[in-house]
Amino acid sequence: MRNPASLDLVRSIKSFIVSFSFNAPNPENNSKRIQDFFLSMEAAIRGHPLWEASSDAEIDNALEGLEKYVMTKLHSRTFASSAEDVKMDAEISDKIYLLQNFLRPQHLDIPSVLQNETAWLLAEKELKKINAFKVPREKLLCIINCCRVINNLLLNASISEDRVLGGADDFLPILIYANPPQLHSNLKFIQLCRMQSKLVSEAAYFLTNLVSAKSFIVDLNAKSLSIEESEFEESMQAAKLVDRVPQETLITFDKRSAFRNITDPGSSIPMHKKANSNINGELNYPYMEAEAGELTVGDVERLLSLYKDVVTKYTSLCSTVRHLSVSKTVSPVPQGNDDDLLRGSNGTHKDTSCKGD
Incomplete structure (x- = not known):
């Protein structure tokens, strides 16, 4: 594109990008314009003297580069561009968050052979990368990598347990476990803005499964x-009550990383020495704004004490929420972090419910 002979193509690309600033965002209309543009540019590139000796692979690379350039420029105009998409993202995320409070593998009929912590963590890691990218292809690769992990888990299960490979249902634990941000907008962005000629085969299959799971x-x-309908409704209501608790009163600890990153002794002044007292003379939680490098070895004992204090209060809160149910005791609210909700330490379900009663 830097060759002067491609000036006509460069002008077409820039003109197309600028044209988006003249109209209000409209996902469906924008998608048609984008797909038509990619088709016309593919024809122009294939018939251009600069690419007349190029292989199909080289032309394919040029088209991928074109999509990346154009969609990076248009990302803010095409991703989550409507109020409806933003609302849907929030509703899905909130619903998954509520489900995380009580949903267990047996509620989804997930067999123990598929409750594999290592595989779920790896799939979650891949899916959560999706918002780090602005291009449909790169977002789609995050989904493909996530789904390949799940597919391998299903394949191993089918071999070892003589189990038929599943479909969208087997992706549900990962979605509920990971709760990827802006799930609806990411899927819609890929569907509308990825070159349609690329949404085939494996990519199309995995994307379709994830859309179905959503x-x-x-x-x-x-x-x-x-699950019984009454139990489901009461559990959702209980989860909503817990969700109303001011977040600043709770500290979330990830058991996989709470102390893993504390390797540098950091400042010689322990973090708890920097804390101020509140109006009742009690010590505030001093680690909320701390970075790992600021912690000292001496802070570990203090941090553990605060963690136990928070868990004790959270357990009491869980017990109170259960007693608010008028018909019968609701499903227990987890005492641990969200990572334990659908898995145990060895890949099997572990009951992490509150034991406050």
């Missing part, structure tokens, strides 16, 4: 799960 979550109710 749709299942949107419509999910007690009838979708192995």
